[in-house]
Amino acid sequence: MTPLGEFINGYFLWRDPMIVGAVTGAICGFLGVYVALARMIFVSAALTQISSFGVALSFYLQRVELVLFSSLVGPFALSLILTVIAAGFFALKREFSRISNEGVIAFGFLTASGAVIVLGDRIARGAHEVASILFGSAVVVAPMDIYIVPGVAAIAFIIHLVCFKDFIFVSFDVESARLFRYPIRLLNALLLSSIAVVVAVATRALGALPVFALLTLPALTSLYLSERLKLVFLLSVIIGVLSAILGYFFSFILSIPTGASITLCASLFFVVGLVWREAGMGSKPLGTDYLFKWN
Amino acid sequence: MSSRLIELRDVTLGYDKRWLLGPVNLAVERGQFWVILGPNGSGKTTLLKTMLNLLPPLAGRVTSDKNGVTFGYVPQSKGFDHIFPVSVYEITSMGRYCRVPMGKRLSKEDKKIIESSLERVDIIHLKNRAFRSLSGGEKQRALLARAIVGEPDVLVLDEPTAFVDIKGEGRMMELVKNIQPDNNLAVLMVSHFLDVASGFADHIVLMDKENNFFQAGEKSKVLESNSLDKLFGVEQVMDRARNE
Numbered sequence: 001m002t003p004l005g006e007f008i009n010g011y012f013l014w015r016d017p018m019i020v021g022a023v024t025g026a027i028c029g030f031l032g033v034y035v036a037l038a039r040m041i042f043v044s045a046a047l048t049q050i051s052s053f054g055v056a057l058s059f060y061l062q063r064v065e066l067v068l069f070s071s072l073v074g075p076f077a078l079s080l081i082l083t084v085i086a087a088g089f090f091a092l093k094r095e096f097s098r099i100s101n102e103g104v105i106a107f108g109f110l111t112a113s114g115a116v117i118v119l120g121d122r123i124a125r126g127a128h129e130v131a132s133i134l135f136g137s138a139v140v141v142a143p144m145d146i147y148i149v150p151g152v153a154a155i156a157f158i159i160h161l162v163c164f165k166d167f168i169f170v171s172f173d174v175e176s177a178r179l180f181r182y183p184i185r186l187l188n189a190l191l192l193s194s195i196a197v198v199v200a201v202a203t204r205a206l207g208a209l210p211v212f213a214l215l216t217l218p219a220l221t222s223l224y225l226s227e228r229l230k231l232v233f234l235l236s237v238i239i240g241v242l243s244a245i246l247g248y249f250f251s252f253i254l255s256i257p258t259g260a261s262i263t264l265c266a267s268l269f270f271v272v273g274l275v276w277r278e279a280g281m282g283s284k285p286l287g288t289d290y291l292f293k294w295n
Numbered sequence: 296m297s298s299r300l301i302e303l304r305d306v307t308l309g310y311d312k313r314w315l316l317g318p319v320n321l322a323v324e325r326g327q328f329w330v331i332l333g334p335n336g337s338g339k340t341t342l343l344k345t346m347l348n349l350l351p352p353l354a355g356r357v358t359s360d361k362n363g364v365t366f367g368y369v370p371q372s373k374g375f376d377h378i379f380p381v382s383v384y385e386i387t388s389m390g391r392y393c394r395v396p397m398g399k400r401l402s403k404e405d406k407k408i409i410e411s412s413l414e415r416v417d418i419i420h421l422k423n424r425a426f427r428s429l430s431g432g433e434k435q436r437a438l439l440a441r442a443i444v445g446e447p448d449v450l451v452l453d454e455p456t457a458f459v460d461i462k463g464e465g466r467m468m469e470l471v472k473n474i475q476p477d478n479n480l481a482v483l484m485v486s487h488f489l490d491v492a493s494g495f496a497d498h499i500v501l502m503d504k505e506n507n508f509f510q511a512g513e514k515s516k517v518l519e520s521n522s523l524d525k526l527f528g529v530e531q532v533m534d535r536a537r538n539e
Contacts, residue, residue, distance in 0.1 A: 036378070037376075037378060037379055039376070039378070162398050163397065163398055165392065165395075165400070165401075166392075166397050166398065168381075169389050169392055171379075172375070172376070172379050172381065172386075172389070173370070173375065173389065175349070175368070175370060175374075176368050176370070176389065176390075177392075178349055179347060179349065179366050179368055179393075180392055180393040180445075182392075182397070183397070187397075223378065223380065226380060227380050227382075227425045227428075228380060228382070229379070229380050229381055229382070229385060232380055
């Protein structure tokens with residue numbers, strides 16, 4: 001039987017994880033454009049790592065049997081709480097602080113990364129659990145994820161469709177937004193919270209590495225390919241979905257880790273986009289009818 | 296609506312609790328064209344931000360018309376992050392957001408006003424172009440369209456000709472001068488260039504935080520004093536300005 005035939009015959013194995021992966025690819029592709037435009041790619045790295053820390057901490061606390069907190073220490077709840085707190089912290093205004101935002105984000109990323117490895121060492125079956133959190137082993141997803149991930153993604157999409165113009169305005173020109181008495185803090189908090197919730201839910205389902213990749217690479221590829229803002233969002237969603245689907249496909253037929261496979265597929269799209277533009281085929285960016293001119 | 300739009304009373308300028316200049320007094324009225332002049336680092340932007348209520352004064356009061364004042368703002372185009380793939384139309388439409396509540400879309404009427412603003416500054420043919428692909432002069436005109444699309448009471452320009460060639464500078468200033476009378480706009484402009492101030496303004500602010508120097512008033516009175524010489528240290532500049 002051909003690899004494709006094997007893949008099709010085994011659909012009952014990959015159907016649910018692929019649905020979760022494709023939905024994650026779509027919402028991460030969409031949100032990733034904000035992440036790339038706001039030049040806060042490191043924020044998404046830190047959030048995925050903090051979310052992983054939440055999952056690892058939950059495993060650890062369950063192992064030490066803190067029964068009183070059993071509902072709070074569930075991987076989903078703890079990951080969600082820590083990620084949202086971190087997003088709120090990153091959204092704080094620190095204009096006159098001696099430490100840059102980047103410095104604070106780096107602190108969050110490094111502390112969470114170190115803590116995940118230390119906790120992994122303390123968890124029974126630690127190495128396997130931590131590896132699946134960090135790199136994604138989404139061959140199987142929890143039954144609830146088939147509802148939770150699309151549900152969270154749908155809510156995030158609705159929020160962003162309603163406030164699309166406002167998020168773009170505040171991200172692009174915060175000074176004018178302040179002049180127009182826009183609720184900048186509220187919008188930033190809403191933007192980062194929506195990213196944080198999606199990251200927390202997706203990281204638990206897929207792992208930190210593929211979620212970080214889906215939040216970053218499709219957006220960077222589409223920003224490279226198009227000059228139209230709305231087309232950038234659409235392309236990023238499409239690339240995110242295709243990266244997840246192809247990632248599952250190659251993972252299945254080549255027996256390679258799913259998270260790494262999704263990440264490499266997203267990277268491949270980026271490289272293809274780069275070559276396509278640089279080789280001259282993209283002298284006219286998608287969605288334009290004029291030659292691109294930098295000033 | 297009263298003609299006084301913004302008033303600074305015994306205002307001490309500064310930020311992060313650091314004193315910069317003051318106390319200063321200033322009142323901007325409808326129809327006036329103000330230029331804020333001073334050397335680099337003299338506190339011009341701090342004054343502008345204080346007047347716009349973007350920066351709280353360390354002391355004193357900043358009041359605006361009780362009916363509320365709408366601002367149209369032309370920032371320096373180099374301040375924008377060119378990673379954003381926004382078109383001229385999209386960037387112009389942002390100026391209309393002061394009239395469109397959060398979460399609401401632009402109406403047909405809004406879209407008509409955006410088109411007419413682009414026509415007004417003569418860049419309607421560029422509306423689908425990426426903002427980042429425009430020349431310096433074109434960018435400034437797009438930002439001017441964005442500033443007027445919200446039908447403001449005060450047009451605020453932060454060094455609008457800083458990165459524009461002479462031809463573009465003249466065109467930009469002529470556009471501002473033509474737009475001003477339409478809605479009896481007050482214009483508030485920060486500039487380095489004395490010729491711009493003398494050619495277009497009717498009121499001038501001269502300031503320098505280093506010497507705690509602040510003078511504001513009608514152009515003729517401010518230019519008659521020896522303030523310019525004090526501030527820039529060039530007598531010839533004064534002569535040129537007086538002759539214009």
